[in-house]
Amino acid sequence: MGKRVGMEVAIAAVEAVALCNIDVAAVYPITPQSHIAEHMADVIHDGRIDSEFITVESEHSAISACAGASAAGARAYTATSSQGLMLMHEILPIVSAMRLPICMANANRAVSGPLNIWNDHTDIMPQRDSGWISLFTENGQEVIDLSIMSFKIAEDPEVMLPCVVNIDGFQLTHMIEPLELPSKAEVAKFLPPRKPFASLHPDDPISMGCFAMPDTYTETVMAKEAALRNSKKVITRVFGDWAKRFGRKYSVVETYKAKDADTLMLTMGSMGETAATAVDEMRKAGQKVGLVKLRLWRPFPVEELKAAIQGCKTLIVMDRALSTGGAGGPVATDVKSILYGDKKKPRVLNVIAGLGGRDLTVNDFVAMFDMAKKKKDETFEIYGVRE
Amino acid sequence: MNPVQNFEIFAPKLVDKKEYLSAGHRACQGCGEVLALRHILKALGDDIVVANATGCMEIISSGYPQSAWEVPYVHVAFENAAAVGSGVEAALKALRRKGRIADRDVKTIAVAGDGGTCDIGLQALSGAMERGHDMIFFCLDNEAYMNTGIQRSSATPFMAATTTSPAGHAIPGQRTQKKNVPEIMVAHKVPYVATACPSYPLDLINKVKKAKAVKGPAYVHVFSMCPTGWRCASEITIKMGRLAVETGIFPLYEVENGKYRLTMEVPEKLRPVKDYLAPQGRYRHLGPSDIEKIQEHVLREWEILLNKVECMQPW
Numbered sequence: 001m002g003k004r005v006g007m008e009v010a011i012a013a014v015e016a017v018a019l020c021n022i023d024v025a026a027v028y029p030i031t032p033q034s035h036i037a038e039h040m041a042d043v044i045h046d047g048r049i050d051s052e053f054i055t056v057e058s059e060h061s062a063i064s065a066c067a068g069a070s071a072a073g074a075r076a077y078t079a080t081s082s083q084g085l086m087l088m089h090e091i092l093p094i095v096s097a098m099r100l101p102i103c104m105a106n107a108n109r110a111v112s113g114p115l116n117i118w119n120d121h122t123d124i125m126p127q128r129d130s131g132w133i134s135l136f137t138e139n140g141q142e143v144i145d146l147s148i149m150s151f152k153i154a155e156d157p158e159v160m161l162p163c164v165v166n167i168d169g170f171q172l173t174h175m176i177e178p179l180e181l182p183s184k185a186e187v188a189k190f191l192p193p194r195k196p197f198a199s200l201h202p203d204d205p206i207s208m209g210c211f212a213m214p215d216t217y218t219e220t221v222m223a224k225e226a227a228l229r230n231s232k233k234v235i236t237r238v239f240g241d242w243a244k245r246f247g248r249k250y251s252v253v254e255t256y257k258a259k260d261a262d263t264l265m266l267t268m269g270s271m272g273e274t275a276a277t278a279v280d281e282m283r284k285a286g287q288k289v290g291l292v293k294l295r296l297w298r299p300f301p302v303e304e305l306k307a308a309i310q311g312c313k314t315l316i317v318m319d320r321a322l323s324t325g326g327a328g329g330p331v332a333t334d335v336k337s338i339l340y341g342d343k344k345k346p347r348v349l350n351v352i353a354g355l356g357g358r359d360l361t362v363n364d365f366v367a368m369f370d371m372a373k374k375k376k377d378e379t380f381e382i383y384g385v386r387e
Numbered sequence: 388m389n390p391v392q393n394f395e396i397f398a399p400k401l402v403d404k405k406e407y408l409s410a411g412h413r414a415c416q417g418c419g420e421v422l423a424l425r426h427i428l429k430a431l432g433d434d435i436v437v438a439n440a441t442g443c444m445e446i447i448s449s450g451y452p453q454s455a456w457e458v459p460y461v462h463v464a465f466e467n468a469a470a471v472g473s474g475v476e477a478a479l480k481a482l483r484r485k486g487r488i489a490d491r492d493v494k495t496i497a498v499a500g501d502g503g504t505c506d507i508g509l510q511a512l513s514g515a516m517e518r519g520h521d522m523i524f525f526c527l528d529n530e531a532y533m534n535t536g537i538q539r540s541s542a543t544p545f546m547a548a549t550t551t552s553p554a555g556h557a558i559p560g561q562r563t564q565k566k567n568v569p570e571i572m573v574a575h576k577v578p579y580v581a582t583a584c585p586s587y588p589l590d591l592i593n594k595v596k597k598a599k600a601v602k603g604p605a606y607v608h609v610f611s612m613c614p615t616g617w618r619c620a621s622e623i624t625i626k627m628g629r630l631a632v633e634t635g636i637f638p639l640y641e642v643e644n645g646k647y648r649l650t651m652e653v654p655e656k657l658r659p660v661k662d663y664l665a666p667q668g669r670y671r672h673l674g675p676s677d678i679e680k681i682q683e684h685v686l687r688e689w690e691i692l693l694n695k696v697e698c699m700q701p702w
Contacts, residue, residue, distance in 0.1 A: 023477075023478060023481040023482060023485070024474060024477045024478050024481055026473075026474065026477075050481070050484065050485065051481060052477035052478070052480055052481045054473055054474065054477050054518065055518070056470060056473070056514055056518075057510060057511070057513065057514030057517070058510060058511075058514070060466070060467065060470070060511070061467060061469075061470035061473070061510075061511050061514055064463060064464070064467035064470035064471050064473075064474065064511065065470045065471065065473045065474035065477070066474055067461075067463050067467075067471055067474060068438055068461065068463070068470070068471035068472060068473065068474025068475040068476075068477075068478065069474035069475065069477055069478035070474070070478075071461045071471075071474075071475065071478075072436065072474070072475045072478035072479055072482070073478060073482055073487070073488070074474075074477070074478035074481055074482060076474065076478070090464060091463065091464060091467070094463055094464060095463075098463070193485075193487065200436045200459040200460075200461055200475060201436070201459055201479075201488055201489075201493065202433050202434050202435065202436070202458060202459055202493055203488075203489055204459075205456070205457060205458050205459045205460070206459060206460075207449055207454035207456050207459075207460040207461075208460065208461040208462070209449070209461050209462035209463055210449040210450065210451040210452075210454055210462070211445070211446060211449060211450055211451065211462075212450075212451050213450060213451075216451055216452070
């Protein structure tokens with residue numbers, strides 16, 4: 001076990017990536033910003049790691065530069081947030097179709113308008129279908145561990161897909177937590193330098209990013225789909241490898257006091273810890289409640305989620321985003337659709353909360369559990385809207 | 388097989404015989420742009436990586452599962468050739484330093500059309516040039532969005548008719564003058580900026596070689612005749628390029644560290660622009676007074692260029 005030190009989570013994300021022998025980092029300080037870009041600059045300018053650092057002129061160019069770098073065989077990293085991620089949007093599905101294993105941190109922040117720099121998940125949800133592996137973190141230690149693992153997962157020859165590690169803006173990025181960083185030697189053993197399947201070099205000229213006519217486009221979509229679905233197996237394997245080497249266990253769906261629970265709450269990201277405290281309090285009061293936490297958002301862990309919620313009567317799905325004019329939050333609509341064909345399924349309620357940095361306290365989660373008890377229909381609720 | 392007869396005799400040392408863009412691509416008949424690209428690649432040789440923007444040259448050359456490219460080639464999107472190139476250049480630098488690729492110079496090349504350079508790609512281009520990547524950016528300028536159906540760009544010349552600047556009764560074609568991107572590149576203090584045209588292949592090749600020799604950013608703006616979009620006969624492509632230069636509509640020059648130099652013969656009097664405008668359907672709506680307006684503008688721009696050649700000092 002290494003020594004635990006107090007560190008801001010955004011800084012820790014960079015310190016973790018600095019252990020990963022990256023070759024190129026491209027970053028842009030779009031508002032809102034975390035300390036990731038500037039600390040990455042410190043690490044590289046101080047010569048602590050040997051990496052090229054491209055201070056691009058936009059987030060669109062940040063992901064584009066990473067695409068070029070990754071296509072040329074480099075381990076490429078970028079970090080973004082909110083509007084920056086929205087600006088990258090066009091390039092995200094291209095990167096996954098080109099099977100470029102770029103890794104990215106996203107400090108989850110609300111999307112304008114109105115301009116709001118605080119936490120929610122409205123930035124990552126429009127990227128849901130872009131073909132990226134999307135992982136969520138609950139605390140700083142998970143940010144460190146998953147940031148390192150993301151390279152291993154993305155670059156696996158069976159996967160070769162980009163990966164985004166979601167870190168709740170402010171709630172996580174700006175927190176100072178006691179954290180443990182693995183040693184460089186340990187990480188080097190776990191994650192050797194990238195060995196690309198193919199790369200841009202005159203020694204072996206190839207064409208990348210060719211266009212597809214109607215007779216091949218569907219097949220490329222299918223290939224990406226198969227790779228993304230298949231990545232779950234690799235993700236689980238990498239989690240297992242990590243647990244053996246570093247002692248911290250991860251799974252694609254995590255549970256807390258869920259086994260005998262009548263009512264379960266499903267969360268993603270940092271709200272899991274607060275919700276767990278609410279579960280503790282309600283358990284003390286004799287209520288059979290529990291928690292399910294989605295670590296892997298894409299590919300969606302259908303079987304693992306079904307196993308985790310087996311036997312519960314009510315499932316409250318928390319969403320930190322709303323599909324405006326749609327059926328509710330994006331997590332809930334996915335959960336409902338995977339359960340649709342099942343004979344035995346819980347009542348699924350959807351609560352949208354914590355938008356644009358609105359705080360969610362332990363009392364709020366208790367109130368949401370209570371609200372679920374009284375609710376007659378299954379329409380979604382936006383929690384805490386002021387009249 | 389090389390299609391040029393007696394090639395072995397008259398130009399063995401001037402032009403690389405090897406083809407880097409295979410025959411069989413899907414360019415239109417008489418395409419000046421693909422000819423420019425062919426010469427550019429011959430001048431660059433093997434040790435390059437090309438980042439190409441979406442556009443004519445991309446779609447004619449890279450339809451899966453075929454590719455005309457004999458050199459490493461990547462296409463990502465429309466506006467980001469310079470950004471993708473930045474990443475390629477950074478990666479080649481890092482991987483070479485770390486001993487993961489061969490220890491020799493490989494030049495990064497970005498290629499885009501006038502849309503991908505002067506309009507949607509201008510931000511990425513400005514960023515890449517400002518950061519000083521070791522990269523040559525080629526703008527293959529056919530003066531409109533030809534790939535998508537001849538829509539106007541900021542590189543479309545004054546009064547030219549396109550599908551989004553049609554020759555209407557109220558508004559006769561393009562309302563604005565062509566954006567001067569080479570000058571914008573000079574303002575970035577790019578060490579080598581040049582204009583070129585495939586009607587002058589040796590001049591083009593020399594400029595490409597000069598650009599390649601620069602350690603850092605270089606920009607070459609290549610006039611790329613487009614019979615399809617300009618509504619002219621496909622067999623007069625080369626002539627159209629020469630007319631553009633001889634009339635002063637597209638002068639050939641280079642700017643080394645801020646010092647301008649004409650690379651064309653300076654005529655006592657430029658040819659009248661009507662010689663260049665007349666064969667093109669995109670100018671068929673022009674009356675004598677319109678042609679006069681264009682003529683005046685070309686002469687004014689020519690004077691400005693001559694002044695730059697005379698007055699601008701190297702940095």
